[in-house]
Amino acid sequence: MMTTVSPSAVPSHLDDVLDAVRRRSAGEVVFQQAVEEVLHTLGPVLDRHPEYADAHILERLCEPERQIMFRVPWVDDRGRIQVNRGYRVEFSSALGPYKGGLRFHPTVDLSVIKFLGFEQIFKNALTGQGIGAGKGGADFDPAGRSDAEVMRFCQSFITELYRHLGEHTDVPAGDIGVGGREIGYMFGQYKRIVNRHEAGVLTGKGVGWGGSQGRTEATGYGTVFFARDMLATRGQDLTGRTVVVSGSGNVAIYAIEQAHRLGAKVVACSDSAGHVVDPDGIDVALLREIKEVRRERLSAYAAERPSAEHHAFGSVYDVPCDVVLPCATQNELGEDHAAALIRNGVLAVAEGANMPCTPGAVVRFREAGVLFGPGKAANAGGVATSALEMSQNAARATWSRDQVTDRLESIMSDIHAHSRATADAYTGDPDDYVAGAAIAGFIRVADAMLAQGIV
Ligand SMILES: NC(=O)C1=CN([C@@H]2O[C@H](COP(=O)(O)OP(=O)(O)OC[C@H]3O[C@@H](n4cnc5c(N)ncnc54)[C@H](O)[C@@H]3O)[C@@H](O)[C@H]2O)C=CC1
Numbered sequence: 001m002m003t004t005v006s007p008s009a010v011p012s013h014l015d016d017v018l019d020a021v022r023r024r025s026a027g028e029v030v031f032q033q034a035v036e037e038v039l040h041t042l043g044p045v046l047d048r049h050p051e052y053a054d055a056h057i058l059e060r061l062c063e064p065e066r067q068i069m070f071r072v073p074w075v076d077d078r079g080r081i082q083v084n085r086g087y088r089v090e091f092s093s094a095l096g097p098y099k100g101g102l103r104f105h106p107t108v109d110l111s112v113i114k115f116l117g118f119e120q121i122f123k124n125a126l127t128g129q130g131i132g133a134g135k136g137g138a139d140f141d142p143a144g145r146s147d148a149e150v151m152r153f154c155q156s157f158i159t160e161l162y163r164h165l166g167e168h169t170d171v172p173a174g175d176i177g178v179g180g181r182e183i184g185y186m187f188g189q190y191k192r193i194v195n196r197h198e199a200g201v202l203t204g205k206g207v208g209w210g211g212s213q214g215r216t217e218a219t220g221y222g223t224v225f226f227a228r229d230m231l232a233t234r235g236q237d238l239t240g241r242t243v244v245v246s247g248s249g250n251v252a253i254y255a256i257e258q259a260h261r262l263g264a265k266v267v268a269c270s271d272s273a274g275h276v277v278d279p280d281g282i283d284v285a286l287l288r289e290i291k292e293v294r295r296e297r298l299s300a301y302a303a304e305r306p307s308a309e310h311h312a313f314g315s316v317y318d319v320p321c322d323v324v325l326p327c328a329t330q331n332e333l334g335e336d337h338a339a340a341l342i343r344n345g346v347l348a349v350a351e352g353a354n355m356p357c358t359p360g361a362v363v364r365f366r367e368a369g370v371l372f373g374p375g376k377a378a379n380a381g382g383v384a385t386s387a388l389e390m391s392q393n394a395a396r397a398t399w400s401r402d403q404v405t406d407r408l409e410s411i412m413s414d415i416h417a418h419s420r421a422t423a424d425a426y427t428g429d430p431d432d433y434v435a436g437a438a439i440a441g442f443i444r445v446a447d448a449m450l451a452q453g454i455v
């Protein structure tokens with residue numbers, strides 16, 4: 001029998017849900033962190049909408065619809081057998097097929113994939129497109145592997161995962177360690193197994209064979225559009241601003257490119273072996289050559305660029321800037337980094353990565369009045385453009401780069417406006433994008449779940 005939860009019961013309802021998550025997902029630290037961050041914003045929603053608690057929406061959302069773990073055996077170039085573990089966590093199909101990237105990195109485990117899949121629920125809902133949420137990957141490290149090894153790994157990975165995928169079922173894309181090369185190998189193997197050209201089964205494909213113009217650039221571009229829209233609420237813009245970006249992969253590279261287009265200067269970026277400072281502004285063509293073509297370390301950038309210095313120690317966040325775009329990985333920006341950035345006068349932070357700022361860092365930024373755009377909103381341009389790729393695949397259509405970028409820009413502006421209006425409506429503070437983005441995404445999913453019954 002369903003019980004009605006009165007407003008005064010809301011905090012204990014949220015505590016009960018969190019306790020259950022902690023019990024059931026013991027040891028899954030980053031997953032618990034992601035859940036806590038969202039649940040802490042939802043009190044005012046449950047106060048106004050007791051029907052969500054009555055229908056146990058939160059209990060259901062915190063438990064993935066399906067969790068798949070599998071062995072990925074493959075043979076390296078020296079003929080040795082290697083074994084990795086593959087994952088796909090299908091979190092929510094309330095709004096459409098499961099959608100979210102695949103991460104290949106040695107730190108991947110169930111907790112990491114569940115945190116990413118949980119974030120994806122709210123992010124994908126925020127885009128307003130018909131996409132559910134999932135995430136996957138493997139504890140495979142592509143660094144230093146030959147193309148042939150990466151191909152064999154991808155083929156083995158898809159040989160197990162293919163049975164769970166489909167353009168109407170589950171549509172993966174890239175994330176850390178998975179770019180155009182890996183998507184190509186996985187698409188080829190999927191096609192071979194199912195004997196069908198199902199273009200919409202993966203996104204991030206090459207533009208010549210079903211991919212969308214602009215998908216590669218979309219996450220980074222979208223993050224910069226979000227930062228611009230936040231600054232505009234205070235009558236500021238990016239022109240002449242100094243920007244620091246962490247990471248130097250897919251999201252970081254195109255965030256740098258778009259920041260330069262909008263008149264800012266990006267003076268530093270990083271990888272897992274250090275950071276470079278380049279007072280003349282990062283040379284995107286050189287960075288792309290080093291990272292996308294040669295797959296080398298950032299130290300190679302500094303070696304070839306007279307204005308740049310490489311630092312193996314210290315933090316990219318010690319470099320003074322007006323705007324910071326963390327685009328590498330989760331929990332990379334802690335309280336001390338936030339304090340240094342605030343001391344140096346930072347105005348805005350937009351998360352290109354998923355959950356790069358620790359909860360303590362977010363509190364610091366908010367208390368200091370720094371504009372803070374959480375990843376669920378600020379990096380949603382990638383998955384939104386993946387949904388545009390799916391639309392083009394379904395219609396057998398090809399849109400121009402300008403069409404895609406215009407759509408991306410308007411989706412990001414809608415996400416910004418919707419997050420802000422929702423924050424205002426539920427917390428009275430339109431600058432509280434953390435609450436606004438989580439609540440706006442939650443309401444869309446919760447309403448779909450209410451309509452679809454107990455599933
Ligand atoms: N690719 C996409 O479309 C989207 C990616 N994201 C998120 O953006 C972040 C970056 O993803 P991608 O750029 O796609 O991956 P990538 O593999 O292209 O690049 C990752 C970058 O982060 C750096 N990195 C990793 N660990 C680091 C550490 N501990 N310290 C400093 N740098 C480190 C790597 O050296 C690399 O430069 C991830 O959090 C991912 O989940 C979010 C939305 C969409």
Ligand SMILES: O=C(O)CCC(=O)C(=O)O
Nearest residue numbers: 099100101173382383386
């Ligand atoms: O494009 C996609 O489907 C997924 C992008 C992604 O993994 C993310 O938004 O974190």
